[in-house]
Amino acid sequence: MRVAVLLGGTSEERKVSLASGRAVVEALRSRGHSVVAVDPAFGAIPGNEEDHYLGGAVGPAPPEIDDLRAMGLVALGNALAELPAVRDADVAFIALHGGDGENGRVQALLDVGGVPYTGSGFIGSAIAFDKRLSKELLVQAGVPTPAWAPRGQAPGSTLGSLGLPLVVKPSCGGSTVGLTIVRQAEELGAAIGLAGRYDTDALCEAFIAGRELTVAVLDGQPLPAVEIFPGNEIYDYESKYTPGMSRYETPAALDEDESDLLAELAVRAYHALRQESFSRIDFRRDEAGTFWCLEANSVPGLTATSLVPKAAAAAGIEFPELCERIAAAAVAAGSKSEARS
DSSP: OEEEEEOOOSSTTHHHHHHHHHHHHHHHHHTTOEEEEEETTTEEOOGGGHHHHHOSOOOSSOOOHHHHHHTTOOOOOTTGGGSHHHHTSSEEEEOOOSHHHHSSHHHHHHHHHTOOBSSOOHHHHHHHHBHHHHHHHHHHTTOOOOOBOOTTOOHHHHHHHHOSSEEEEESBOOTTTTOEEEOSGGGHHHHHHHHHTTOSOEEEEEOOOSEEEEEEEETTEEOOOEEEEOSSSSOOHHHHHSTTSSEEESSOSOOHHHHHHHHHHHHHHHHHTTOOSEEEEEEEEOTTOOEEEEEEESSOOOSTTOHHHHHHHHTTOOHHHHHHHHHHHHHHHOOHHHHHO
């Protein structure tokens, strides 16, 4: 296959995307495929510059928005599908996290250009990226999700309806960027301000204490659940992307009934949120044994510490095979727009 791996981009998850993209490039090349790395902010990356461009660790904290702007990154343009490296590829492998790479815009542009691509279509991508909309659809599908405050509700009312502690995060975003656990009433204003740096809608939801679990769904089938033991109180950006800081158990230590229920809820969420190809569904299990769905990730991380590769390995699918399988399925399906016409 000729594969264009889309990575980098202009969101606060740029470094994570570069790490995911680098891993995918190496995996697909190890399987004998012709691969070019493409950053929508810059264009195709020459092979002799890949080591420099894609090198470096993710780091313990996301880049500042002002720092990204200072790099001279350009916003996603309508010419993406016309870039020769993308137009001439058999498939675009989307390894873009956050922003335009995960909110459906890249997917819509590739649809217009007739370029097959991995992951969910533009509708499923947009739904999963918007946590408020996702929660409404999860409730309709009978998937438990933490209670949340209506859009625009006054902070005082939010505290009254949800109590403490509560979670404040951008409604649209990922990698826990801009997320705060609020334990004291006086912390709420600052938490809303931080979330507001990344999205105009700050989502406030009840904090669920308990076990951290995630289920990857591949072509509609659940992979073994992963339990996360984060280095910090929650599985935050630092815990996610600092090698060795968190511990993982795959498959998670659940009895058969619990494991079946968690898998069933993950698949139900996958379909309710219009996910395709592969997606990762995150949960918390409280002390009473209830599984609470936090969100779906339509472009989950594929870094050295990421969860989908761990789940796939537990199912006997090594990382290069996983990437090849995802890319080949997208080629077979054709462009999402053609598939739906």
